[in-house]
Amino acid sequence: MRNTATILLAVGALALTALPSNAAEPPPPTGQSNLASAFQTAAAKYDVPREVLVGVGFAETHLDGHNGEPSQANGYGVMHLVSNNVNKTMSEASKLTGLPVAELTKDDTSNVLGAAAVLNSYADQAGLTNRSDLGKWYSVIAKYSHSADGPTARLYTDEVYRVIARGVSTAGVSTEPKKVTPDLGAYAKVSPLGAQKSVQAADYPGAIWNPACTCNYRAGRTQAITTIVIHVTQGSYAGTISWFKDPAAQVSSHYVIRSSDGQVTQMVAEKDTAWHVGTENGYTIGIEHEGYVDQPSWFTDAMYRSSAALTSNIADRHGIPKDRAHIKGHVEMPNQTHTDPGPNWNWDYYMQLVNGGDPNPPTYNFTTWGNGVNVRSAPQLSASVVTTLPGPTQVFVECQVQGDLVTANGYTNDWWAKLRDQNGYMTNIYIDDPNAKLPGVPDC
Structure with a gap:
């Protein structure tokens, strides 16, 4: 009997050949983009695997330098070289x-070269010989993140390895x-944030509770909650979480949502006043969305759906009307200088989701073997059957939302294994084989 496999970071070691740091820089191949050439050159010069460099860059910025504009944490360029009190990359x-900061900030090639130099330095400090x-680069990448704590560093580094596992094709x-089998080293003793199920979010079921520094918000409220504010982080998910935990930030938000799968982290209790819209903090709840306002690739359907479910839940609990007069973008609030969520945010689609409509319902694909395979709400055979799937011989099910190109179970296709239940929450359902667990939805 063949069990269902969920899409996770694949295991297995892979050796790559890296040039020594003193090797001559190879000329860029004919037809190669300037950015591709920059990664190849930097990898060769500083003996950092190209996959590591690209993985870090994609996790940070989707390989977009944003015209030299800083992130929320004062990071710049494709590789997000940062200048703040904690991160001095x-x-x-x-x-x-030996390159000036102005060049590292504005020039993609220099930015990539600078990041490679920093990673190489950290690898030397870690005594990494098998480059x-x-x-083996896990702890080095974690150090590059300069995360506020071990769980956040794991969140960051695991995302880089997911990028390496699925590959990149952009810019x-x-x-x-x-x-790749990551060597977690000391991080093997650190529980990932998503695994901390015992720590319940203060207000929203299913969210991860990871509090901001108490110096970045004010306890209590002076006004009734009447408005939900939509933000874009201008940075990565893990980087934003780390920034809100930094005492120097002096900013925070109640929630942060990840682009790839809609994971929700709550950082400030709704009863407390997060610092996200200046003079308007007292009556608002802030939701940050991973990404950049000028880059629509961050605004995934998983993010929209997760955020809409959260916003709908908040509105129901606080009696907030689900309309654009009470669910606003940061740019729409009084006395603001920010432009988020920007022109790439699809307000029509989002508000339809918030109000229970689904203008673009997901498409599901089933690949099944087995006669009358029962899908249950829990591993126990006594659990309720939520649907029955047809098929001839084996118990093997894939129920996936159409989306990004992925590789799983020996096949490559465009079905993405991240689904939700009828209430909009990430969940698991089970087939009759109690050892075969798959993501799914009761009504799929």
């Missing part, structure tokens, strides 16, 4: 490469999917 890159083993840069 920008100044480190300048010192290691070609991608799995003229491409990497093949790599099967």
Whole structure:
């Protein structure tokens, strides 16, 4: 009997050949983009695997330098070189490469080179000798994140390895999917944020509770909650969480939502006043969405659906009308200088989801073997059957939302294994084989 496999970081070691740091820089191949050439050159010069460099860059910015504009944490460029009280990768890159900060900020090639120099320095400090083993770079990548704590560092680094596992094809840069077994080292003792099921979010079921620094919000409220404010992080999910935990930030939001799968982290209780809209903090709840206002690739359907479910839940609990007069973008609030969520945010679609409509319902695909395979609400055979799937011989089910190209179970197709139940929450359902668990929805 063949069990269902969910789409996770594949295991297995893969060795790559890296040039020594003193090797001559190879000329860019004919037809290669400037950014692709930058990654190749930097990888060769500083003995950092190209997959690591691209993985970090994609996790940080989707390989977009945003015209030299800073992130919320004061990070710049494709590789998000940062200058703040905790993360000083920008100044480190300048010192290691001899390049001025102005060039590292604005020029993609220099930015990639600077990040490679920093990663190389961290690898030296860690005593990393087998540079070609991608799995050995885990602690180095975690250090590059300069996360506020171990769980957040794991959140960041695991995302980089997911990028490496599925490969990249954007901005003229491409990497093949790599099967890697990360060597967690000291992080093996650190529980990922998503695994901390015992820590319940203060207000929203299913959210991860990871509180902001108490110096970045004010306890209590001076006004009744009447408005929900939609933000875009101008940075990555893990980076934003880490920034809100940094005492120097002096900003926070009640919730942060991940782009890839809609994971929700709550950082400030709704009864408390997060600092996200200046003079309007007292009566608002803030929801940050991973990404950048000028790059629509971050605004995934999973993010829209997860955020809409959260907003609808907040509105129901606080008696807030589900309309655009009470659910606003940061830019629409009084006395603001920010432009988020920007022109790429699909307000029509979002508000339809918030109000229970689904203008673009997901499409489901079933690949089944077995006669009358029962899908149950829990692993126990006594659990209720939520649907029955037809099929001839084996118990094997894939129920996936059509979307990004993925590889799983030996097949490559465009079905993505992230689904929700009828209430909009991420969930698991089970087939009659109690050892075979798959993501799914009761009504799919």
